[in-house]
Amino acid sequence: MSSRKAYWVWDIEAETIEGGEFLYQLLGIEDRKEPIHWKLLESEFSEQDLISVQEVLNQHFDSKGKETFRVETSHLLKESGEQINVLWFGEVIQWSIEGKPLKISGLAKKKVDLSAREKLSKLETFLFSRLMEHLNESIFFKDLDSKFIRINAECARKFGLDHPDDAIGKSDFDIFSEEHAREAFQDEQKIIATEEPIFQKVEKETFSDSDEVLWASTTKMPLYDNTGELIGTFGITRDITDKKLLEDELEYNRKMFDKLSELAPGFLFLHKVEKDNTIRFPFASEGINEIFDLKPKDIKDSIKPLLRRVHKDDIKSVLSSIMESVTFLADWNIEYRIHHPTKGERWVRGLAKPEEQEDKSVLSPGYITDITEIKEASERNDKLRLQFQSILNAIPNLIFIKDLSGKYLVVNDAACDFFGIAREDFLGKTDEELGVPEENAQNFRQADLKVIESGEPIFIPEIKTVKETGEEYWHQTIKLPYKQIDTDEEAVLTIVTDITDRKQRESELDNSLEIIGQQNQRLTNFAHIVSHNLRNHAGNISMLLNLHDPEESEEEQREILGYLNTAAENLNESIADLNEIVDQQQMSIDQFKDVNLKVYLEKIKEILVSDILSNNVKFEEDVPEDLVFGYNPAYLESILLNLISNAIKYRKPEVAPRIKITAHETDGSFYLEVSDNGLGIDMQRHQEKLFGMYKTFHGNENAKGIGLFITKNQIESMGGSIEVESEPGEGTTFKIKLK
Amino acid sequence: MSTRSICIIDDDKVYTFGIKKIIKNLLPGDTVTTYNNGKEALEQLKKLQKASESLPDVILLDIDMPEMNGWDFLKEFDAVRDSVEKKIEIFVISSRIESGKESLYQVEWDSKVSKFVPKPVDANRLKELLS
Helix, strand or coil: CCHHHHEEEEECCCCEEEECHHHHHHHCCCCCCCCEEHHHHHHHCCHHHHHHHHHHHHHHHHCCCCCCEEEEEEEECCCCCCEEEEEEEEEEEEECCCCCEEEEEEEEEEECCCCHHHHHHHHHHHHHHHHHHHCCCEEEEEECCCEEEEECHHHHHHHCCCCHHHHCCCEHHHHECHHHHHHHHHHHHHHHHHCCCEEEEEEEEEECCCCCEEEEEEEEEEEECCCCCEEEEEEEEEECHHHHHHHHHHHHHHHHHHHHHHHCCEEEEEEEECCCCCEEEEEECCHHHHHHCCCHHHHCCCCHHHHHHECCCCHHHHHHHHHHHHHHCCCEEEEEEEEECCCEEEEEEEEECCEECCCCCEEEEEEEEECHHHHHHHHHHHHHHHHHHHHHHHCCCEEEEEECCCCEEEECHHHHHHHCCCHHHHCCCCCCCCCCCHHHHHHHHHHHHHHHHHCCCEEEEEEEEECCCCCEEEEEEEEEEEECCCCCCEEEEEEEEECHHHHHHHHHHHHHHHHHHHHHHHHHHHHHHHHHHHHHHHHHHHHHHHHCCCCCCHHHHHHHHHHHHHHHHHHHHHHHHHHHHHHHHHCCCCCCEEEEHHHHHHHHHHHCHHHHHHHCCEEEEECCCCCEEEECHHHHHHHHHHHHHHHHHCCCCCCCCEEEEEEEEECCEEEEEEEECCCCCCHHHHHHHCCCCCCCCCCCCCCCCCHHHHHHHHHHHCCCEEEEEEECCCEEEEEEECC | CCCCEEEEECCCHHHHHHHHHHHHHHCCCCEEEEECCHHHHHHHHHHHHHCCCCCCCEEEECCCCCCCCHHHHHHHHHHHHHCCCCCCEEEEEECCCCCCCHHHHHHHHCCCCCEEEECCCCHHHHHHHHC
16 A cells, blocks of 8 residues: 555544545545544544543653554445455654644554455565575475476576576476486485485586586475375575585695694694683594504593693603693693603603684694604713713813804813813804904914815914914914814814924024034134144144254254253143033033122132232222122133233233223123223224134233133023124223023 | 355244254354344345345245345345345244145245244254255
8 A cells, every 4th residue: 555545644633534546445435535533533433442442642742752653443444344354553743832732643554454364475485586586595496207396486597597487498408417316316205205305415417518517415305285195396405615625625734734743753732721711622643542552542632641641850841841831832842751651751842832722722733752862862962962072172272163143162171271262152152252362363263264164274384373472372272174073064163283392492592402413613613723723732842853854963952952842832832722612512411500699700810810910900899799690610710711811911001900891680690791991902804703712802912712612602592692892902891691 | 065045034933043053053153033023124124235245045034024024024125125136035934824825825925935844843954945
């Protein structure tokens, strides 16, 4: 009924009602243009209806028209004599200033009142058609020959038909592939024969005209008519293709996972702690068998079988680690011991990553492996390492290994001792960080890099290191390319040999060689002088003997004999001098003794006392009384005697001799200076010969020319030196470094 | 052979005695003068030159001597030698001269020294030199 037909307006003041067709129809009035008087309508209401209308209206008025009123009344239609119920809806549309309702407007509708049975039947038909139209599942009805009687819209869509009616009279063979159609046909014939339904059969649907494959879940039942006679089958098919694919994928993944977890050499699990703190293992791989000798199902709902395997000393830490991991959602990572029923004590490592779920439970996928062998290997490794280190430590050479960045990886005790650095401070540091002088550190680094680049060892014959204490060390170094055992990374192995002792011996040898060289030089000199002198004397004697002639006069013979005597004496004297030189050369250096220079000086002055007194020699001395040092006493005596007696011997005849003697110690060396006011020496003429043998410069009768040679020899053999400064007529100064 | 004047400059008295004796025996006509060292010899020879007395024909010169050695004498003596027309022959006889190395000295002193002779010399060698 359209609202135009049902419309009405009631003018309360005028007591008239105007309205649509329905109102006139209800009152049986032909003329539908005139307004209807309220009294006329009122007469159509039963007494009871009027009361309820009055009540509803009053309520509406009281509420100032807030809510639309609704009231149902019964009427008898005049035309047909039919009993109908009418529903009235409306509201005040105009109020007086005083708040009285003036006009009410609304709708009046015939209320259709069917019998219960009719109502149900109509509803079913309606619902059925709605279902057939809108259901997402395919519904089909077939006759006894499995030909379609009716299908729904979805089914038509699936079959590719424009309208459901297009399927009528067709069979599955027209739609599906032979294979699927046949299977469906057989199922339906079985239902017809047995009148047993088939529930939720998963079918693979393949079509006659396409390659599409669909998966469906179908329920089929026998179809009876209203008399109860079997007239065919009907069914409902739900498309589960997406679900099926997902399931397939899940199944595939699950299988793959199972396979992988079988392959993995450990125990994979999903550990779940529910909100109520119950612990379950929704998944446990077969690996649990090998590691714990348990079955996955043993721990499905309880962790206890697993905990019972844990070593009693480790149970506490295992439990607290699990608690901590779950509570703080921190990674679980722990090594602990278990007791395996057949293998005994084993080491395992557990790893898990907890994740909080939406339902506040905590799910931890994890992994437990047996690390007993790794552990044992690592212990063996540790032992080997210790052994290696102790071998390294037993070697007196400095041994260390540095990595690419110059950091120490390994150092032995000898290296630690030499550098005075503890091993733990050594490792992981570079030379620079350890305070090695920059130049040295850079040199070492360059050598290391060269070894790594070339892959060839380097030999460094000598490196000098001066410690803070001033001690000098000499090292010989071999650098070898080395591969780190764990990482295979390049490194440099350095082996350092302390050659300080050898260097010292070498330097001693050098000194000895120098001394020997000097001795040799002296010996050559000596030999030269020997030949010079002895040859002269021998030549003279030979010459004189040849002159001897028995026919010569006695006088002449006597003269020759006299010269022969002189020559022999000269020869003796030369030999005695040479003996003296040989003697002092053989004076042992071992005859070392602490000597006080001042004391020895006094001793010499006593020896020379007659010379000093007769020549009125004056001494000027600056010699510390406590100047004591280790020296060969015989040498010191000889040196002092020679210098002082020379100073007296070569005095100026008319001048009183003055001898100045000073001595001092500087930096562990001892210096002596003896100067006189004597004749002096022409250095330009005599420097070369000054310290040679048999040289005298003054024509002085006492000059034997051997003293300074011996003096120089003695001083040099004690590690000292002698220099002379002199001008003729100005006196002479001997500057001596005693040692 | 005319008689010659021979001069020996050497500090070894035994040697000068021996040489003088040998020369007397070998060459009885020759005169021999001896000096102890270069200085003494130079002084005396200068005196002779000044007095226009004849200088020696031959000088037997030692090297290692006190006061003035043979080398210095050779240098100083040039002034005397150049002032006279007479040829003065000088033989250096010294133990400084090693046997076999005479020629090394000869190259250095060729214009001044006739021959370098190692000491000792015997009568035959001396006779050879002076003949």
